[in-house]
Amino acid sequence: MKRSMFLLKGLCVPAMLVLGACGCRTDVVAPEPVQPAPAPAAAPALGDVFYDFDQASIRMDAAEQLSQNAAWMQEKSSKRVVIEGHCDERGTSEYNMALGERRASMAKEYMVNLGVEPERMTTVSYGEERPFAAGSNEEAWALNRRAHFVEE
């Protein structure tokens, strides 16, 4: 089953590309593409931000993402988000719980300063309890030190 789907997809994608290139409007007897078309690059998207070890301050790269997140929230003014604070596995779990909360609230504070209403954002810390990346190396740790934005 999985294999036949894969084959279908494999046939379908080049077919779509050819059809798209010639610009013809014909009925295509083929399933819809599995992946939705990517959103235009200009539209702001909600994304996560990352932190340095034992730090909750907003880095330069995080500031850019938070501006995008703020724009997203201004565009979708009925939406609310939960900001989850996460830590890497190093250190002790109670302190990481506190640090995770600080990361989430620093991100929230930054967004408030950009004009997002504080009532639309709640923060929750998961400390080191819900890592995104497995592994005990700097690559995994860097991914796990994050504020994760979840649409409510």
Place this chain on the structure above:
Amino acid sequence: MRYCKEIFSGVFLVMALLLLPGQVQANGDDYIAIRKEGSGKIALVLSKPAASGGKESGWAERLDVESRSGLDFTGLFSLIPPPLNVAGPRGSSSQSINFGALNSVGAEFYAGGAVVQKSGNVVLSMEVYDTLGGRPILRKTYTGKESDLRSIAHAFCADLVELLTGRPSVFGSKVVFVSNRSGFKEIYMCDYDGHGMRQMTNTRSLALTPVLSPDGQHLAYTDYASGRPRLSILDLAGGKRRSVARSGNSIDPGWRSNAEVATTLSFQGDQEIYLVRPDGSLARRVTNSRGIDLSPSFSPDGNKMAFVSSRTSAPQIFILDLQTGQTKRLTYNGSYNTQPSWSPQGDKIAYSTMEKNGEINIFTINTDGSSLRQLTSGSRQNESPSWSPGGDMIVFTSSRQGQKKLFVMNAAGGGQRRLLQLEGEQMQPSWSLRLK
């Protein structure tokens, strides 16, 4: 250092153990055991209780096994095998005890007795002698049901340890901890030696940082049942659970007394430590500094609180005097010191340090900042120290075998060993006081 201890009437003790009310005869002598601090183990000969009849013999065997493993667990005793000619046929009369034989094998104390059946109950009569003077220092009867043999043996062990050391024993104490064995982190409770484990929460989310109130009536912990970390207080007798109905996150509670538990709350924006009543209502706020304030642990009189703060940047341990409002920094060694645990004797604080190489190790320090002592080393992460009721042992988490597991050691770091053989990870142990 002199340890002295009065022998109290055993009546309330037996009742407190919830054993059946029965005949209790305790002698009211005063006894003073003198031992130098740091001297070796107490040399004890423990004879199996005398018994006549098949049923009683079985009880005697079980009582002997439970007493021996209990006393062995404490690390306080050197249990010398009884000399063959130690006692006469009854084994419970001072006239028939061969003190010469006991002295020749190096015993300082001798304990023996008899077990009989009375109205269907187990009646254990024990006597303890100082072998040098040949004087009885404890004479007491313990009564209970057949199903209570372990607690009957432990009631005797508790009396013996408290008599000889002047400190509360581990017997009757509980350890609460977190395990992920069900697939979720939930709270569990077991006896001091890992026996009788039971699951206390079923949040199917995350339950963390359990701690029992000094009287054992309430269990405080943090759980995510509401979607964010909240302080829960469970009444163990009634089964009723209260939560702190405040916004923000709650982290890592510690009891100040039976009437107040402290925890970090963030409903006012910054993380501060507050005192909360067992009904979940807020008593008052005790810290006021920007940044992380965390992990309260109180002096036995409840007047001082050790806690973790990031006020000087990296996490360090501070002590707040709740009467004067003065805060002073306790730790200066290392740049990541967390998880303070105030000893029940009041003189020491155990905590963990994360080293530059990623190891975490347990240290103890006097409350005035002197006598820093490292208890673990070269064995990965060693965390979450918590003292035994007498302050002579510490339970902690270690990842030395891979997964996090519970370990115990003595207060100087010796005798490090696994506490529980249980699948999954175990962490955040907290040792209760001896529960009456």
